[in-house]
Amino acid sequence: MNLPFQMNAKQRLSRSIRMPKKRVNRSIWGTLSLFALLTVFGAFMILPLVYAVNNAFKPLDEIFIFPPTLFVRHPTMNNFIDLFNLLGNSWVPFSRYVFNTVFITGVGIVGHVLLASAAAYPLAKHHFPGKKILFSIVVLSLMFTPAVTAMPNYMIMSWLGLIDTYWAVIIPAFAYSLGLYLMKQFMEQIPDVLLEAAKMDGASEYRIFWSIVMPNVKPAWLTLIILLFQILWGSDGNGFIYSEQLKSLHFAAAQVVAGGIARSGAAAAVALILMSVPITLFIFSQSRIIETMATSGMKD
Amino acid sequence: MQNWWSLKWHEVRANKHSYILMAPYMILFAVFTVLPVLVSIVLSFTYFNMLEFPKFIGWQNYTRLFLEDDVFLIALKNTLLFAVITGPISYIACFVFAWIINELSPKLRAVMTLVFYAPSISGNVYFIWLMIFSGDRYGIMNGLLLKFGFILEPIQWLKTEGYIMPIIILVQLWLSLGTGFLAFIAGLQTVDGTLYEAGAVDGIKNRWQELWYITLPSMRPQLMFGAVIQITTAFAVADVSIALAGFPSVNYAAETIVTHLIDFGTTRFEMGYASSIATILFLIMVGSNLVVQKLLRKVGE
Numbered sequence: 001m002n003l004p005f006q007m008n009a010k011q012r013l014s015r016s017i018r019m020p021k022k023r024v025n026r027s028i029w030g031t032l033s034l035f036a037l038l039t040v041f042g043a044f045m046i047l048p049l050v051y052a053v054n055n056a057f058k059p060l061d062e063i064f065i066f067p068p069t070l071f072v073r074h075p076t077m078n079n080f081i082d083l084f085n086l087l088g089n090s091w092v093p094f095s096r097y098v099f100n101t102v103f104i105t106g107v108g109i110v111g112h113v114l115l116a117s118a119a120a121y122p123l124a125k126h127h128f129p130g131k132k133i134l135f136s137i138v139v140l141s142l143m144f145t146p147a148v149t150a151m152p153n154y155m156i157m158s159w160l161g162l163i164d165t166y167w168a169v170i171i172p173a174f175a176y177s178l179g180l181y182l183m184k185q186f187m188e189q190i191p192d193v194l195l196e197a198a199k200m201d202g203a204s205e206y207r208i209f210w211s212i213v214m215p216n217v218k219p220a221w222l223t224l225i226i227l228l229f230q231i232l233w234g235s236d237g238n239g240f241i242y243s244e245q246l247k248s249l250h251f252a253a254a255q256v257v258a259g260g261i262a263r264s265g266a267a268a269a270v271a272l273i274l275m276s277v278p279i280t281l282f283i284f285s286q287s288r289i290i291e292t293m294a295t296s297g298m299k300d
Numbered sequence: 301m302q303n304w305w306s307l308k309w310h311e312v313r314a315n316k317h318s319y320i321l322m323a324p325y326m327i328l329f330a331v332f333t334v335l336p337v338l339v340s341i342v343l344s345f346t347y348f349n350m351l352e353f354p355k356f357i358g359w360q361n362y363t364r365l366f367l368e369d370d371v372f373l374i375a376l377k378n379t380l381l382f383a384v385i386t387g388p389i390s391y392i393a394c395f396v397f398a399w400i401i402n403e404l405s406p407k408l409r410a411v412m413t414l415v416f417y418a419p420s421i422s423g424n425v426y427f428i429w430l431m432i433f434s435g436d437r438y439g440i441m442n443g444l445l446l447k448f449g450f451i452l453e454p455i456q457w458l459k460t461e462g463y464i465m466p467i468i469i470l471v472q473l474w475l476s477l478g479t480g481f482l483a484f485i486a487g488l489q490t491v492d493g494t495l496y497e498a499g500a501v502d503g504i505k506n507r508w509q510e511l512w513y514i515t516l517p518s519m520r521p522q523l524m525f526g527a528v529i530q531i532t533t534a535f536a537v538a539d540v541s542i543a544l545a546g547f548p549s550v551n552y553a554a555e556t557i558v559t560h561l562i563d564f565g566t567t568r569f570e571m572g573y574a575s576s577i578a579t580i581l582f583l584i585m586v587g588s589n590l591v592v593q594k595l596l597r598k599v600g601e
Binding site: 034038055064118127129141150151152172204257274279290292299 | 308311312315317318319321322324325326328329331332333334335336337339340343350393396397400401410412413414415416417418419421422425427428429430431432437438439440443444446447474477479482483485486487489490506507519520521522523524525528529531532533535536538558561562565566571574575578581582585586589593
């Protein structure tokens with residue numbers, strides 16, 4: 001039913017996977033210096049992460065060795081065991097922090113993907129009064145950070161009675177602007193013919209949205225999921241959530257890190273756990289994300 | 301006889317499905333993004349401490365900001381310094397690395413994309429840099445410098461005014477190859493290959509001309525998007541500053557507009573004043589975005 005669009009997506013993907021053709025106008029020195037540049041800066045990007053990974057497996061005496069080493073010599077799992085003992089003894093059980101983070105991230109992502117897609121579909125495919133201005137407001141809001149709105153947001157949350165609940169973090173996540181923006185750009189390439197055909201067959205707008213548009217924008221879902229995952233996974237609800245039982249894994253981690261020298265090993269283990277989850281997710285979804293990003297541009 | 305209003309009303313009625321589909325998102329968006337900005341602008345003209353009703357005081361917050369608040373001027377200077385250094389560098393870095401990576405084989409390209417994107421996706425683990433720039437001799441930076449004899453005493457990197465800004469700029473650059481970088485990688489892959497062949501026939505001599513006359517103009521939409529993302533992050537430095545230099549930092553050496561805003565909003569509860577800081581930041585961000593977008597239209601001409 002949705003063949004034409006999927007063929008487009010496939011062609012695009014196959015084009016992006018194919019080796020770039022050998023081009024004319026290339027000097028060998030230019031190539032060499034560019035690759036040297038890539039290597040040096042690549043090392044700068046990855047070495048701190050390599051250091052973090054290695055630190056997590058270092059026994060305590062190796063973390064405090066002089067001179068410090070990048071790579072671990074006698075790897076051990078002790079840091080992870082320490083970490084779990086440490087968190088096991090805390091007032092709020094560790095599993096509670098994990099549950100909080102998973103709950104906030106999960107609900108936030110599902111809500112965002114559904115609401116942002118539903119809003120993106122009319123913006124991409126329908127013509128109605130106010131469409132332009134609504135979309136420009138969303139684009140404008142890409143241009144400022146949450147810090148600008150943090151204070152009034154707090155007041156609004158407290159009027160709505162959302163302070164000190166999960167929802168103070170989750171509900172605003174439903175309406176992040178970047179997701180809507182990317183989704184709208186992606187939906188624009190669905191051929192109109194497909195939607196018109198469905199309309200001829202008597203499908204309602206909601207049905208078209210749910211059974212034609214949504215399946216066709218799966219690559220963009222993944223991108224939204226990753227972006228939002230990044231934000232929610234790293235959020236500590238700082239300023240909105242006070243109850244210890246509702247706080248996130250990231251908050252618990254920050255406390256371990258704040259523990260100082262005695263906890264250096266456990267802190268390194270925390271760093272590894274926190275970073276490995278989003279990185280792993282990205283590895284598995286890389287090509288889909290890049291496919292979505294291909295439509296991310298702003299036209300003049 | 302139909303006037304303009306009733307025509308519009310008919311259009312709205314005819315499109316009611318569109319509005320219904322958008323409603324849930326748009327309502328939340330209005331409540332948590334649009335309304336706060338408006339509230340912030342209104343509050344910036346008042347004295348408000350969260351307890352009493354806001355009192356209108358005109359431009360007083362703004363004159364206080366620029367004429368009396370020395371720390372704000374430090375924050376403004378630091379933020380502009382951040383933005384002027386990290387903004388363009390990270391924007392150009394995003395493009396240059398995406399451009400080099402684009403010529404690699406697919407497998408290598410995937411690996412390099414991950415290498416450059418990993419720091420920004422790894423979920424606020426910049427506290428790794430705390431271990432690297434730790435003030436004792438077990439921190440990697442001190443350790444190396446001591447070992448090779450450049451210094452005799454460990455340096456208190458994050459407690460010494462002169463070092464704080466450069467270190468935060470470095471970490472911010474490390475973190476900054478994010479969404480914009482991915483958009484560039486994707487944009488480069490959509491550039492039509494036949495354009496290059498045509499360009500070669502038309503007398504393009506080297507890769508730099510190819511870059512300026514073909515590649516850059518073809519991906520102007522992605523360049524715009526990347527600019528918006530990079531500018532916004534460059535002006536919003538706060539988390540890294542707080543995590544590395546503390547809050548407040550030594551002698552306000554790492555104070556930025558956002559940390560200043562947090563200071564007044566959450567510590568001193570001067571909401572009117574904090575709102576005026578937020579409004580200034582908002583204006584700076586939108587203003588610089590418009591300027592940069594205008595500049596980008598000239599690419600390839």
